[in-house]
Amino acid sequence: MQLAVLGGFWVAAMAPLLHRWFGSRAAGVMALLPAAIAAWLMAQWPTIAGGETLWLEWAWAPGLDITLTFMIDGLAWLFAMLITVIGTLVLIYSGEYLHGHRDLPRFLVVITAFMMSMLGLVLADNLVALFVFWELTSITSYLLIGFNHTDLAARKSAQQGLFVTVGGGLALLAGFVMLALAGDSWSLAELNARGDQLKTHALYLPLLVCVLLGAFTKSAQFPFHFWLPNAMAAPTPVSAYLHSATMVKAGVYLLARLHPALGGTESWVVTLSLVGALTMASGAFLAVQHTNVKKLLAYSTVMALGTLTMLLGIGTETALTAFVVFLLAHSLYKGALFMVAGILDHETGTKDVTAMGGLRHVMPRTALVTAVAALSLAGLPPLLGFLGKELMLESVLEAEAWRGVILPLAFLAAFLTLAVAAVVAIRPFFGPRRETPRAPHEAPFGMLAGPALLATLSLLFGLVPGLLDPLVRAVIGGIGAGQAEVHLALWHGLNLPLVLSLASLMLGALVFRRWDRLRSRLARLEPLMARGPEAGYEALLRGLVHVAEWQTRFLQSGYLRNYLVMTLLVLLGLVGHALLVRHTPSLAFAPDVYLHEAVVAGLMIAGAVAACVMRSRLAAVAAVGVMGYSIALTFVLFSAPDLAITQLLVETLTVILLVLVLFRLPRFSTLSTPVERLRDLVVAGLVGGMITLLMLTVLSGERLPRISDYMVANSQPLGHGHNIVNVILVDFRALDTLGEIFVLALAAIGVYAMLRFHAEAYEARNARRTRRGDDG
Amino acid sequence: MVRSGTLILRVAARLLLPLQLMFSLFLLLRGHDEPGGGFIAGLVAAGGFALYLFACGQGALYAMLRVSPRDLVGLGLLLGVASTLPAWWSGQPLFTAQWWTLPIIDFKASTPLIFDIGVYLVVLGSVLTAITALIQTDENA
Numbered sequence: 010m011q012l013a014v015l016g017g018f019w020v021a022a023m024a025p026l027l028h029r030w031f032g033s034r035a036a037g038v039m040a041l042l043p044a045a046i047a048a049w050l051m052a053q054w055p056t057i058a059g060g061e062t063l064w065l066e067w068a069w070a071p072g073l074d075i076t077l078t079f080m081i082d083g084l085a086w087l088f089a090m091l092i093t094v095i096g097t098l099v100l101i102y103s104g105e106y107l108h109g110h111r112d113l114p115r116f117l118v119v120i121t122a123f124m125m126s127m128l129g130l131v132l133a134d135n136l137v138a139l140f141v142f143w144e145l146t147s148i149t150s151y152l153l154i155g156f157n158h159t160d161l162a163a164r165k166s167a168q169q170g171l172f173v174t175v176g177g178g179l180a181l182l183a184g185f186v187m188l189a190l191a192g193d194s195w196s197l198a199e200l201n202a203r204g205d206q207l208k209t210h211a212l213y214l215p216l217l218v219c220v221l222l223g224a225f226t227k228s229a230q231f232p233f234h235f236w237l238p239n240a241m242a243a244p245t246p247v248s249a250y251l252h253s254a255t256m257v258k259a260g261v262y263l264l265a266r267l268h269p270a271l272g273g274t275e276s277w278v279v280t281l282s283l284v285g286a287l288t289m290a291s292g293a294f295l296a297v298q299h300t301n302v303k304k305l306l307a308y309s310t311v312m313a314l315g316t317l318t319m320l321l322g323i324g325t326e327t328a329l330t331a332f333v334v335f336l337l338a339h340s341l342y343k344g345a346l347f348m349v350a351g352i353l354d355h356e357t358g359t360k361d362v363t364a365m366g367g368l369r370h371v372m373p374r375t376a377l378v379t380a381v382a383a384l385s386l387a388g389l390p391p392l393l394g395f396l397g398k399e400l401m402l403e404s405v406l407e408a409e410a411w412r413g414v415i416l417p418l419a420f421l422a423a424f425l426t427l428a429v430a431a432v433v434a435i436r437p438f439f440g441p442r443r444e445t446p447r448a449p450h451e452a453p454f455g456m457l458a459g460p461a462l463l464a465t466l467s468l469l470f471g472l473v474p475g476l477l478d479p480l481v482r483a484v485i486g487g488i489g490a491g492q493a494e495v496h497l498a499l500w501h502g503l504n505l506p507l508v509l510s511l512a513s514l515m516l517g518a519l520v521f522r523r524w525d526r527l528r529s530r531l532a533r534l535e536p537l538m539a540r541g542p543e544a545g546y547e548a549l550l551r552g553l554v555h556v557a558e559w560q561t562r563f564l565q566s567g568y569l570r571n572y573l574v575m576t577l578l579v580l581l582g583l584v585g586h587a588l589l590v591r592h593t594p595s596l597a598f599a600p601d602v603y604l605h606e607a608v609v610a611g612l613m614i615a616g617a618v619a620a621c622v623m624r625s626r627l628a629a630v631a632a633v634g635v636m637g638y639s640i641a642l643t644f645v646l647f648s649a650p651d652l653a654i655t656q657l658l659v660e661t662l663t664v665i666l667l668v669l670v671l672f673r674l675p676r677f678s679t680l681s682t683p684v685e686r687l688r689d690l691v692v693a694g695l696v697g698g699m700i701t702l703l704m705l706t707v708l709s710g711e712r713l714p715r716i717s718d719y720m721v722a723n724s725q726p727l728g729h730g731h732n733i734v735n736v737i738l739v740d741f742r743a744l745d746t747l748g749e750i751f752v753l754a755l756a757a758i759g760v761y762a763m764l765r766f767h768a769e770a771y772e773a774r775n776a777r778r779t780r781r782g783d784d785g
Numbered sequence: 786m787v788r789s790g791t792l793i794l795r796v797a798a799r800l801l802l803p804l805q806l807m808f809s810l811f812l813l814l815r816g817h818d819e820p821g822g823g824f825i826a827g828l829v830a831a832g833g834f835a836l837y838l839f840a841c842g843q844g845a846l847y848a849m850l851r852v853s854p855r856d857l858v859g860l861g862l863l864l865g866v867a868s869t870l871p872a873w874w875s876g877q878p879l880f881t882a883q884w885w886t887l888p889i890i891d892f893k894a895s896t897p898l899i900f901d902i903g904v905y906l907v908v909l910g911s912v913l914t915a916i917t918a919l920i921q922t923d924e925n926a
Contacts, residue, residue: 072878650820658828662912665835669919729884729895730817738822739897739904740882746900747865750907754858757911761855764918 010079010132011067013046014125021121025114036104037455039117040097043124047093050086057086058479060486062198069138080134080198083483087333088131088255088262091340095254096124098344098459103246105455106351116156120247123149127255131262136185136195139263143181143227146256147174153247154240166239169546173226173236181223187216192270201269208274217271220263221280228260228314231288232542238295238307245351248303253310253343258336261317265332268488272324278410281322286415288315293425297520298531301360302350302433306343309386309429312422313339316401319415323408329485330495331400334477338393341467342385345460346433349379352456353437358446362432363525367442372451374461376438381464383434385471387427387517388510391499392471395510398423402506420509427517432524474498570681574689577696585699594702595709606646612639626677630667634660651734798840805833813905814898823901827908834909835916843920854913861906868899 020042027035056063063081081089103120107113126145133139148171155167191210192200200207207213224230229237240252251257264272264281271277292311299305313335320332352375354360357368369376381392388398405412405419451457470477474497481495520527564575588594616636623629637660644653681689720733720741728736738746809830816822838846872881884895 651822651825654820654825655828658825658832661832662828662835665832666915666919669916673922728817728882728897729893730897732816732818732820732822734820735816735822735901736897738824739817739901743869743880743897743900746904747869750862750865750904753911754862754907757858757914758855760915761918764922768922 010046010049010065010081011077013042013049014079014129014132017042017125017128018122021118021125024117024121028114028117033104033108033113036100036107036113036117039121040100040104042121043093043096043100046128047090047097050081050089050093053081053086057081057083057483060483062487064134076135077138078134078196079132081132082487083480083485084262084265084487085131087337087480087484088258089128091258091337092124092127092131092255095250095340095344095459095463098462099246099250099348101455102249102348102351102459103244105453106246106355107244112156116153116244119149119152119156120250123153123251123256127259130259134197136189136197136200139197140178140182140185143223143259143263144175144178146251146259147171147178147227150174150240150251150256153251154243156244156247157242160242163242166236166242170236170240172550173233173546177223177226177233180219180226184216184219184223187212187219188270191216197266197270201267204270204273207270213271213274214276217274217276217280220267220271224260224263225284225318226260227263228257228318229288229311230260230284230315230318231291232545234288234292234311235541235543235546237311238304241301241303241307245303245347245354248307249344249347249351252307253347254340257310257314258317258340261314261321261336264318264321265488268321268324272321275410278322278324282319282408282410282415283322285315285317285319285322286411286418288312289319289422290315290418293422293429296429297425297432297524298528300363300528302353302362302437303347303360305362305429305433306346306350309426310339310343312426313343316419316422319419320401320404322410323404325404325407326485327400327407328404329488330481330497331397331404333481333484334393334400334497335397337470337477337480338385338397338467341463341470342382342392342394345378345382345463345467346386348456348460348463349375349382350433352452352460355456356447356449356452362436365437365443365445366440367438368449369438370442371449372438374457375452378457378460378464379438380434381468382460383430385464385467386433387430388423389514390471391468393467393474395471396474396497396499399506399510402509403504406505420513423509424513424516425520427513428520428524431517431521435521471499570689574692577692581692581696581699584703588699588703588706592706594706596702596705597709598705609639609642609646612636613643624677626671626674630664634664637663649734651732794840798837802833802837805836806830809833809905813901816901817897823904824908827905828912830905830909831912831916834913838916838920843917846917850913854910854917857906857910858914859910861903861908861910863903864906865900865903868896868903871896 020039024035024039027038031038053063060083063079065079065081067077067079069077079085100117100120103116104113107116110116123146126142126149129142130139130146133142151167151171154170155164157163188200188207189195191212192203192207194200194203226233237252237257241248243252289312292308292313292315296305296308296312299308317332317336317339320328320335350360352372353365353368356372357365359365385392385394388394402419402423405416408415477497478495481497485495566572613636616632616634616639619632620629620636623632637656641653641656641660644650644656717733720737723741724730724733724736728740730736730740809826811826812821812829813823813826814821816826834846834850837849869880871883873879875883882895882897884893886892887894
């Protein structure tokens with residue numbers, strides 16, 4: 010399985026090649042991959058249905074104890090099935106939708122990569138692996154939203170989606186680290202077994218906040234919901250797949266996955282119920298304001314994601330059952346509806362439902378598929394959506410926390426969603442025929458097959474809900490309800506949820522009849538909407554740019570002297586702090602200094618002082634040279650020949666470089682004020698003093714274990730060399746050296762680029778001057 | 786600004802350069818057991834080339850080097866990275882030193898030596914890049 014997922018990335022990379030061989034049919038060829046995985050998953054079904062968990066282990070980074078372990082239980086199986094089955098359909102569909110599109114290969118690469126990332130996400134047992142796949146889905150989503158990269162709005166939406174989800178991803182990473190610390194494991198299965206330990210841990214609240222931030226941003230929960238409707242700038246197959254059926258459910262998946270480990274506490278129940286309910290209601294409320302069919306569907310996806318979160322918050326057995334059924338129902342009907350939206354857009358050339366009408370005469374099959382899927386969205390019998398909605402209302406009635414708030418919100422969402430479903434199914438297909446920018450035809454088979462299959466499944470599961478019993482049992486067994494007895498049925502008897510459903514049916518019909526008038530009323534709320542969370546995001550982004558500009562101006566002054574002061578002060582602060590707080594500084598040293606040592610030290614001091622006070626550049630350079638050679642002498646005296654040679658050579662090369670630039674430097678002049686020089690003196694004095702103190706402390710007091718002992722002892726046996734310095738450089742610490750030579754190379758490139766740029770600018774200036782001279 | 790030097794300097798530089806280069810190679814190869822090593826050897830070689838540059842001019846240096854100093858930097862980095870891979874190939878962690886004894890000449894070859902040669906080239910290339918760039922700027926002025 011790991012092989013299939015990781016190999017899938019290779020298949021993704023091969024998309025351009027396949028496209029060259031098969032043309033637009035490459036999409037169909039690539040659909041074989043998810044189809045094969047789906048078939049394999051189906052073969053595992055008996056195991057999963059038996060309540061067992063399938064473990065597939067694969068050492069990834071053994072040194073870091075990270076294994077790519079895939080854990081397939083009911084929840085993972087359900088998600089993996091959704092990903093692969095809808096993925097297969099979407100790939101076939103996009104082959105038609107983007108038929109002959111120049112960038113089809115690029116699209117196939119990214120969407121296949123996404124598919125594999127998403128599979129990895131839902132199957133991974135290790136937190137790190139899950140996080141990596143999580144971020145990969147964010148990145149691939151970014152690339153897909155910005156697919157039409159010549160469109161400014163698409164680019165902006167892509168960036169917004171990325172910032173929001175990756176911002177949440179950062180919080181999630183912090184949350185995962187805390188989770189692993191608190192639960193003492195990186196394995197989700199082990200963490201889930203330690204729920205009691207986690208819930209009483211001191212880190213529980215901070216880690217919950219971080220994990221929820223990650224999940225809420227990914228699953229577009231209020232107030233982070235705004236990126237999802239904007240993500241509709243992506244091609245429709247992407248909207249159908251990423252932004253309704255799979256990726257946006259990753260957050261919900263994570264919450265469900267961590268339900269045994271973190272769920273059930275008061276903060277969990279209240280946060281999830283309220284945020285979920287609020288998202289649900291605002292999604293439904295915002296949906297009815299739009300006429301763009303994709304936006305309508307996007308906001309109703311926000312509503313569905315809110316519902317799922319709320320159900321996880323309520324957390325009773327009914328709620329978890331409702332969670333599974335609603336999740337499945339939503340993926341089926343929303344995937345179908347989005348693909349239909351793509352068909353409408355593709356055939357008519359517009360996405361505005363008010364601009365379409367009477368299409369049932371030209372595209373009867375599409376109309377039928379839409380009607381079935383929309384009935385499921387509306388939550389009408391005998392479709393799966395009805396079951397999901399009934400169970401949802403039942404769970405809300407059972408909710409213990411804040412029932413008074415979430416029940417009205419759930420009811421509001423129910424009847425507004427019904428109105429949305431009616432708009433989507435009725436406006437384009439019924440009523441008088443309207444002229445559209447393109448003359449519509451029935452959709453080709455490849456585009457209709459996907460939505461038709463999904464709609465049929467909605468109907469089938471609705472008519473025979475018993476088919477889902479073992480699945481629901483397997484899923485909720487894994488997320489915390491133990492061995493539950495589940496029996497789904499369409500007819501629940503005349504109970505309160507049914508009454509609520511009937512009431513919402515009537516209200517929804519009313520909203521649909523008055524939809525046009527309602528919209529113009531709601532349009533007056535526009536100024537209020539402009540102050541929503543999205544405005545907050547914009548302000549945040551602007552603020553970020555301001556801070557970046559300010560700190561760049563402050564830190565990157567372009568003057569070497571400022572950088573030096575800054576670097577030295579940081580060094581002083583960090584080392585000084587550690588020295589004074591962690592250790593006892595000592596000034597004691599044995600004064601057994603030989604005369605020649607004192608002379609060398611004196612030379613160094615004299616050189617340093619002279620370099621500071623000299624009023625000629627050449628003299629100052631010579632003074633620095635004296636200092637450098639004295640240091641080399643020190644190395645010789647204390648038997649460090651390598652260092653001495655290096656120091657001597659560096660001094661020599663300094664002279665060479667200086668010769669080259671000396672004549673190009675401006676006249677020697679004093680650029681700093683006395684105050685600045687005093688400041689520099691203080692900084693230099695403090696740093697010098699601190700280093701002295703550090704050296705004396707190291708040499709006298711506490712004898713920390715010395716690294717050099719190890720190096721001396723092992724240089725010959727392990728490194729096969731007698732020159733310890735060299736063995737350290739090229740063997741023991743070779744990674745450091747590799748980093749250093751990269752820095753050196755970068756410095757050389759920097760010097761080269763700077764000088765070349767300068768020379769070119771100089772030439773350009775000269776050329777201009779000459780031309781002007783000619784004119785004059 | 787840098788003109789070809791005097792006759793004496795030119796002759797001396799031409800005679801000294803091979804010696805300096807040989808010395809630098811000597812330092813490079815013995816570095817593992819005696820004072821020396823890639824960094825020092827690279828500096829010595831760079832010093833030799835710098836002297837030659839001052840004596841005979843930029844054109845002569847390029848004619849002799851044949852490759853751009855920047856390519857030396859790239860080659861050095863490549864060798865440095867490549868030397869980490871054999872360990873990986875034989876299933877050990879990256880950077881683990883590998884030792885081979887070459888037959889006939891009984892020379893001990895190793896990945897640290899390859900790494901050191903990489904260091905040597907990077908140091909030599911970087912210094913020469915900086916020096917030649919400075920000289921070119923001078924000539925433009």
